[in-house]
Amino acid sequence: MGQVIDRARRGISPTPFGVAAALICTLPVLALIPLGVSGGGAHMGHLWDTQLGTYVRNSAGLLIITTLGTLLLGVPTAWLTSRYAFPGRRLLVVALPLSLAMPSYVSGYAWMSMTAAGGPVYSLTAGYFPTTSGLFGAGFIFAISFYPYIYLLARQAFEYSGTNSFEAARTLGASPVTAFFTVSLPLARPAIMAGTALVAMETLADYGTVDFLGTPTFTVGILRSWISFGDPQAAARLALILLLVTLVIFGGERLARRGAQVAESGGRNKPQHRVPLSGRWAGITILICSIPVVFGLIVPGTHLLTLALETQPVRSPAAAFWGTMTVASLSALIAALLGLGAAYAARTGGWFANAAVRAAHTGYAVPGAVAALGVIALLAASQNFLDMLSGAAAPMVAGGGLVALLFAYQARFAAAAIGPCESALVRITPSMDQAARSLGASPWAVIGRIHFPLAFSGIATAALLVFVEVMKELPATMILRPLDFETLAVSAHHYASDERLAQAALPSLLLVVIGLPIMMLVSWLVSRRETENAAL
Amino acid sequence: MTEIVVSAEGLIKSHGKRRVLDNVNIELERGCITAILGPSGAGKSTLLRVIAGLEDVDDGQVHGSGQKMTDGHVLVPPEKRNVGLVFQDFSLFPHLTALDNVLFGLRMGSPSDRRQTAMDRLAAVEMDDKSGAYPHRLSGGEQQRVALARALAPEPEIVLLDEAFSGLDARLRSELRGMAVAELKKSGAAVLVVTHDTEEALFMADKLVLMVDGAIIQSGAPSQLYLKPNSVSAARLLGPVNIWRGPISNGKMNSAFGLIVSEREADIAEATAMVRPEGLIVDADKPDGQFEIVGSNALGATTELQVKAPDGLCWNARIATATSPTVGQMVHVRLDPALTHIVA
Numbered sequence: 001m002g003q004v005i006d007r008a009r010r011g012i013s014p015t016p017f018g019v020a021a022a023l024i025c026t027l028p029v030l031a032l033i034p035l036g037v038s039g040g041g042a043h044m045g046h047l048w049d050t051q052l053g054t055y056v057r058n059s060a061g062l063l064i065i066t067t068l069g070t071l072l073l074g075v076p077t078a079w080l081t082s083r084y085a086f087p088g089r090r091l092l093v094v095a096l097p098l099s100l101a102m103p104s105y106v107s108g109y110a111w112m113s114m115t116a117a118g119g120p121v122y123s124l125t126a127g128y129f130p131t132t133s134g135l136f137g138a139g140f141i142f143a144i145s146f147y148p149y150i151y152l153l154a155r156q157a158f159e160y161s162g163t164n165s166f167e168a169a170r171t172l173g174a175s176p177v178t179a180f181f182t183v184s185l186p187l188a189r190p191a192i193m194a195g196t197a198l199v200a201m202e203t204l205a206d207y208g209t210v211d212f213l214g215t216p217t218f219t220v221g222i223l224r225s226w227i228s229f230g231d232p233q234a235a236a237r238l239a240l241i242l243l244l245v246t247l248v249i250f251g252g253e254r255l256a257r258r259g260a261q262v263a264e265s266g267g268r269n270k271p272q273h274r275v276p277l278s279g280r281w282a283g284i285t286i287l288i289c290s291i292p293v294v295f296g297l298i299v300p301g302t303h304l305l306t307l308a309l310e311t312q313p314v315r316s317p318a319a320a321f322w323g324t325m326t327v328a329s330l331s332a333l334i335a336a337l338l339g340l341g342a343a344y345a346a347r348t349g350g351w352f353a354n355a356a357v358r359a360a361h362t363g364y365a366v367p368g369a370v371a372a373l374g375v376i377a378l379l380a381a382s383q384n385f386l387d388m389l390s391g392a393a394a395p396m397v398a399g400g401g402l403v404a405l406l407f408a409y410q411a412r413f414a415a416a417a418i419g420p421c422e423s424a425l426v427r428i429t430p431s432m433d434q435a436a437r438s439l440g441a442s443p444w445a446v447i448g449r450i451h452f453p454l455a456f457s458g459i460a461t462a463a464l465l466v467f468v469e470v471m472k473e474l475p476a477t478m479i480l481r482p483l484d485f486e487t488l489a490v491s492a493h494h495y496a497s498d499e500r501l502a503q504a505a506l507p508s509l510l511l512v513v514i515g516l517p518i519m520m521l522v523s524w525l526v527s528r529r530e531t532e533n534a535a536l
Numbered sequence: 537m538t539e540i541v542v543s544a545e546g547l548i549k550s551h552g553k554r555r556v557l558d559n560v561n562i563e564l565e566r567g568c569i570t571a572i573l574g575p576s577g578a579g580k581s582t583l584l585r586v587i588a589g590l591e592d593v594d595d596g597q598v599h600g601s602g603q604k605m606t607d608g609h610v611l612v613p614p615e616k617r618n619v620g621l622v623f624q625d626f627s628l629f630p631h632l633t634a635l636d637n638v639l640f641g642l643r644m645g646s647p648s649d650r651r652q653t654a655m656d657r658l659a660a661v662e663m664d665d666k667s668g669a670y671p672h673r674l675s676g677g678e679q680q681r682v683a684l685a686r687a688l689a690p691e692p693e694i695v696l697l698d699e700a701f702s703g704l705d706a707r708l709r710s711e712l713r714g715m716a717v718a719e720l721k722k723s724g725a726a727v728l729v730v731t732h733d734t735e736e737a738l739f740m741a742d743k744l745v746l747m748v749d750g751a752i753i754q755s756g757a758p759s760q761l762y763l764k765p766n767s768v769s770a771a772r773l774l775g776p777v778n779i780w781r782g783p784i785s786n787g788k789m790n791s792a793f794g795l796i797v798s799e800r801e802a803d804i805a806e807a808t809a810m811v812r813p814e815g816l817i818v819d820a821d822k823p824d825g826q827f828e829i830v831g832s833n834a835l836g837a838t839t840e841l842q843v844k845a846p847d848g849l850c851w852n853a854r855i856a857t858a859t860s861p862t863v864g865q866m867v868h869v870r871l872d873p874a875l876t877h878i879v880a
Contacts, residue, residue: 164627167590170614171621172641173690179615182640186631273591 015353017341021414022356024338025363028374028411029243035377036236051221055238059204059217059245061135062142066203067196069143073292074150075192079180080289082158083166085274086282092289093155097148097523099296101515103472104145105208105493106508108132110300111141112213113307113501120303138215144296146202150195151292157191158184163273190256197253204246205367207475208493218242219475222369226479236377239370250365301512307505317507320486324471324514327402327487331409332467338410339417339462340455343425346418363415368476371411375404375480405480412476413469417462424458457525464522468515539566541693541726542605547586547596549579549750556582557593558750564694564726569717571729571741573773579750580730584696587728588621589614601693617694620687620725624699626679628671634658634682635667641690657685660719677708684716688723695725702733713739734774738762746770762812764877771810771877778816778851780809789878792845793827794871798878807880815875816843816853819868820861827869829861843869 080086081093111132114121121129132140161184169179207219216224218238225235277285342360345353366374428451436446474489481490488507495504542564549557556579564570564587572580585591587598589610598606605612620641628637638654645653658664661681671679680700687695700716701709717740720727731737737744738758745755754761754770765771768779780791784804789796793816796809818841819825830850831842839860841853853869861867 161630164623164625165629167588167614168621168623168627168629168686169640170590171588171617171619172686173615173643174640175613175615183629187629273585276592 015345015356017338018345018353018356018360021338021342021345021360021418024407024410025360025366025414028371028378028408029366030374031378031381032236032239032243032370032374034381035232035373036240038233051216054216055218055221058135058210058215062139062203062210062215062217063200065136065139066142066146066199069139070147070150070199071192071196073143073147074195075154075188077147077289077292078151078155078158078188079184080285082155083163083274084277084285086277086285088286089274092286092293094520094523095293095297096151096289098516098519099145099293100148101468101519102145102297102300102512103208103474103489103508103515104141104202104206105212105474105489105496106304106511107145107296107300108138108141108209108212109492109496109501109504109508110303110307112137114300114303133213135215138210138213141209141213142199142203142206144292146199147292147296149198149202150192153191153195153198154188157188161187193253193256197249200249201246201365201367204242204249205369205475207369207478208489208496212493212496218245219367219369222373223475223478226373232373232376232380235373239367239373242367243365243370246365246367247362250362301509304505304509304512307502308509311502311505313506314503317488317491317510320488320491320507321510323485324487324489324511327405327409327477328467328470331406331413331470332463334406334410335414335417335466336421336459336463338414339421340459342414342418343421346422357418361415361418363411364413366412368408368412368473369479372405372408372476372479374411375408379404401482402485405477405482405485408476408480409466409470409473412473413466416469417466420458420462420465421455424455424461427454427458457528461522461525464518464525468518468522471511471515538568540564541566542587542598542600544583544587544598544606545596547583547593547598549582549586549591549593549595555579555750557586557596560596560747560750560752562745562752564728565743566693566726567721567724568742569720569727569729569740570743570745571731571737572745572747573731573734573737574747575773576732578732578747580732580747581698583747584621584698584728584730587694588619588696589617618690618692619694619696620690620692622680622683622687622695622697622700624703626671626676626683626703628674628679628682628686630671633668633670634663634674637671637682638686638689641686643690654685654689657689658682660722661685661715676704677712680704680712681715684719688719688725691723692725695720695723695727697727697729697731699731700729701736702731709736710739716740738774746773748773763874765810766879768808768810768879776813776852778811778813780811781806782809783807784878791871792847792849793843793851793869796871796876796878797873804880807878809876809878811851811871811877812875813840813852813854814838815872816851816855817870817872818843818853818855818861819870820865822868825866825868827867829863829865829867832860832863834860843867 077096081089081096113119115129115131116122117127122131131137165183165187166179169183170176174182204217205219207223210217211220218241221238222235222242225231225238342357346357432450433446436450441449472489474493477487477490478493481487488511492504492507492511495501495507540563544560544562547557547560548555560579560583562570562583572583574580582591586593586606589605589612592609593606595608597604600617603612605617629640632640635654635658638657639650642650642653644650655664655667658667661684663678663681663685666674666678671682674682680703697716701712704712713736729737729740741758743755744758744761746753746761748769754766761770762774765774768777771777780789780796782789782791784798784802784807786803787798787800789798789807789809791809793811796811798807826846828844829841830844833840834857837857838854839857841855841860842850843853844850
């Protein structure tokens with residue numbers, strides 16, 4: 001019996017999937033290295049003298065401001081919504097992550113347009129609300145855009161570490177504040193650090209916001225070197241520096257978390273006992289928890305909507321819309337397949353497949369601009385190789401077109417699909433197979449009636465997340481897109497860079513309108529899975 | 537001479553339409569273990585949490601240490617109540633070692649004194665050799681010992697145990713119960729144990745409180761409650777019982793299994809008699825028995841028998857396995873008056 005199951009499973013070995021995922025995620029980055037260290041790069045010297053200092057200063061400043069801002073918005077909201085009961089709590093729990101549906105550059109356009117002279121916020125506050133621009137403007141935009149990473153992870157940690165630890169601390173003589181700082185916060189620290197690392201990576205990977213608000217960081221440098229100066233070597237060097245910084249953050253977080261592993265297992269979990277709040281305290285809590293959503297989603301969204309309604313578009317957004325839908329859905333599909341294969345590999349394929357999948361995971365730390373340049377480097381290298389083989393100019397592969405773009409998206413986002421797929425597979429235990437088989441189901445019926453329904457929501461979550469990420473992606477698309485190919489993100493960025501914010505409103509709004517229901521669906525899928533898991 | 541450490545009066549609390557606490561009064565005495573037994577959802581844990589100061593009530597007060605601690609709202613926060621709480625899921629702090637968990641509640645004295653106290657506490661529950669281990673390295677039973685040591689370390693006046701042993705397997709449970717009772721007695725604290733496990737309640741309690749649907753239905757000494765329950769639901773909480781309903785005339789009830797003598801003389805048209813299974817005295821040696829053994833389940837030392845009366849009524853009996861008759865045998869049955877009890 002057991003052997004039959006094993007054979008049915010082993011029919012396709014999962015290892016190649018793990019290796020494929022690892023290759024897709026790592027090859028472009030590896031290809032950058034020879035390009036970066038090769039000769040040429042005349043622009044680099046100039047860059048070194050003039051811009052590099054600015055990039056470093058801006059990146060460091062943004063990292064500090066964004067981290068502090070997201071912690072300030074994310075941790076208290078996570079604590080309040082998991083520990084207390086107050087009117088509107090459920091709504092806020094669902095609403096708080098939705099700011100992720102608003103790409104940070106879109107938020108940047110909206111806030112800039114609102115706070116510049118003549119904008120509604122400017123007139124409302126008589127100009128006292130500072131215009132959103134520069135280092136602090138970009139930091140503000142990042143904080144209201146990226147806080148959900150911290151909120152989501154911290155909230156999960158607070159829910160899991162449970163009320164009991166907090167209450168045990170209280171009965172042992174700790175005041176609520178002491179109990180929070182000595183017990184609840186240390187228990188949530190690994191999760192909060194993981195969230196902070198994500199925020200830092202997003203901050204460094206961003207191109208649209210920092211370019212628009214005049215706070216150039218490495219990504220801006222990479223795109224300028226590539227697009228304006230046509231200097232791939234300089235771009236590759238900047239990309240390698242950026243990659244190094246990102247990997248240090250990523251690795252540091254991993255390392256710190258390994259030390260804190262002990263904090264992840266506790267007793268069994270009971271349903272949360274939330275302390276009811278009423279009157280003034282409920283009011284203050286609602287206010288604190290609404291601020292991030294109001295600033296991150298509602299206010300900029302409303303402004304974009306009015307702007308879009310007032311403005312006659314100069315060009316139909318249809319082409320950009322279909323462009324976005326095409327690349328986003330293709331990428332989602334490919335990523336789900338790769339993620340599923342890699343997750344299977346990690347589960348059943350032994351150490352080699354496992355190591356490959358871990359390597360693929362690192363792909364998430366690769367900024368879009370770096371992935372895109374890596375794909376170009378890879379294609380150029382293969383072109384050289386082909387030319388050498390044929391002795392003459394081989395058919396062009398270096399342009400690459402849409403395929404190259406899709407490749408770059410996978411290099412960056414396939415890793416995002418592995419996690420949800422893995423957690424989907426974890427739910428399927430061997431005893432379920434055995435139970436189904438003993439009840440008369442064939443191996444195929446087991447896959448169709450047990451594995452697929454159980455894994456579906458996880459795979460769907462993975463695909464939807466990748467869809468939203470690709471839709472929002474700007475720098476990789478800017479670098480790799482074929483000339484006649486538009487996406488909503490690119491078209492919004494073009495209008496915004498030309499100071500035609502009113503024209504940028506419609507494509508920006510479309511991004512939010514597509515992203516919002518998908519984010520809601522994702523959070524519904526995740527919460528449904530949690531309820532089901534709790535029942536196990 | 538008993539000293540009331542904490543008392544609760546008229547506690548009322550509802551979750552939506554459901555009453556979780558229905559006019560509950562309870563007193564905890566120094567050096568005395570009070571156990572609350574009831575089915576899950578009876579409001580036991582809520583009562584414990586109210587006494588700990590972790591939850592408000594809709595109405596009622598909690599008094600202790602000469603002051604009012606809860607009057608509807610929590611007046612004295614949990615950290616000022618001098619209570620020790622042991623949870624069902626242990627709730628050790630996973631980021632602290634066993635020793636640091638015990639040290640958490642110790643605030644008086646020099647660091648070395650506190651350390652010594654904590655080590656002594658761990659030694660008392662035979663966990664001193666694992667003081668440096670993190671909770672996830674400990675087994676369930678070990679975690680619970682540390683949790684007990686942690687709760688007792690600050691020498692609380694009140695110790696509350698919330699289903700503290702139900703997360704453990706049966707053998708470990710009985711082993712830990714013995715240790716816990718010894719430690720709790722030694723501490724001299726007023727102890728409240730909340731459980732849905734009858735055996736645990738009977739084993740640990742000096743005073744037993746039965747709770748159903750948010751209300752206390754009976755309280756007293758465990759053996760008193762077992763032998764003289766005031767209602768069928770109280771009787772059933774403490775173990776299986778055979779029921780006979782009928783009139784009392786001349787101080788007697790004429791059941792299918794024999795006469796049951798009432799303590800009162802008055803005639804009552806409809807009363808309820810409860811007979812514990814071990815109250816059926818089965819005699820298989822005498823010939824011409826009128827009662828048939830229709831079922832038999834060996835439970836180890838004792839065997840549970842289903843006995844059928846001539847009129848077809850079936851009751852349960854429990855007798856020593858060594859002398860148990862077999863299925864199909866005809867036997868004589870009489871009732872042990874000590875194990876029969878009538879309520880009107």
